[in-house]
């Protein structure tokens with residue numbers, strides 16, 4: 339596929355994936371542009387995480403292509419994983435954890451510019467107050483904000499969140515997505531959000547990709563048929 343639009347960040351063309359004989363999806367085609375917020379919906383096991391892994395280059399698709407514009411190296415990608423617990427004895431503070439995504443990784447080697455970058459990212463994600471708290475001692479919502487901060491510190495043009503809000507309480511989900519929205523408004527980044535949460539999708543997305551066994555639908559959020567999504571998630 340040729341993509342002439344200059345603001346396209348990512349285009350996926352006739353993508354297919356199978357594990358041995360098990361076909362997960364096929365013929366998947368969509369674009370993601372700057373400033374778009376794409377929610378990826380679909381029932382358990384339909385292939386959402388597999389898609390994210392392919393986009394991140396962690397898995398090789400069976401067929402089709404993934405193109406970044408202007409190039410894979412030219413697009414900084416931030417990734418926020420599914421919620422996972424961190425051991426209470428985890429050795430790093432919130433601030434140190436967030437800085438792991440910097441080129442110099444560890445505190446003693448941070449440059450003055452990197453220190454500033456850490457401070458401003460902590461401020462942007464509302465973590466300054468607990469910057470020096472060990473990561474193993476923070477709440478679930480704060481932990482997920484720390485993962486978001488780690489993804490944002492390199493100022494990605496594309497931010498991917500894989501069910502990152504799934505185990506948060508309702509207030510915390512909205513708080514996290516408000517931070518994403520603020521970042522997006524400041525930078526015009528593209529966002530790809532894997533979720534089962536229809537109210538969140540409707541509030542924050544511009545576009546959707548609904549994956550169903552053997553088929554998929556895409557469109558603007560106004561075109562999303564809630565009944566179809568609810569049936570797919572039932």
Ligand SMILES: Nc1ncnc2c1ncn2[C@@H]1O[C@H](COP(=O)(O)OP(=O)(O)OP(=O)(O)O)[C@@H](O)[C@H]1O
Pocket residue numbers: 357362380381382383384385386387388389
């Ligand atoms: N490494 C693998 N080897 C074999 N099968 C796999 C592998 N990874 C995923 N699968 C299978 O591929 C299918 C898609 O899995 P995937 O995790 O992408 O679904 P999902 O839509 O993200 O599901 P959920 O909403 O439950 O997270 C599932 O049937 C899964 O068992």
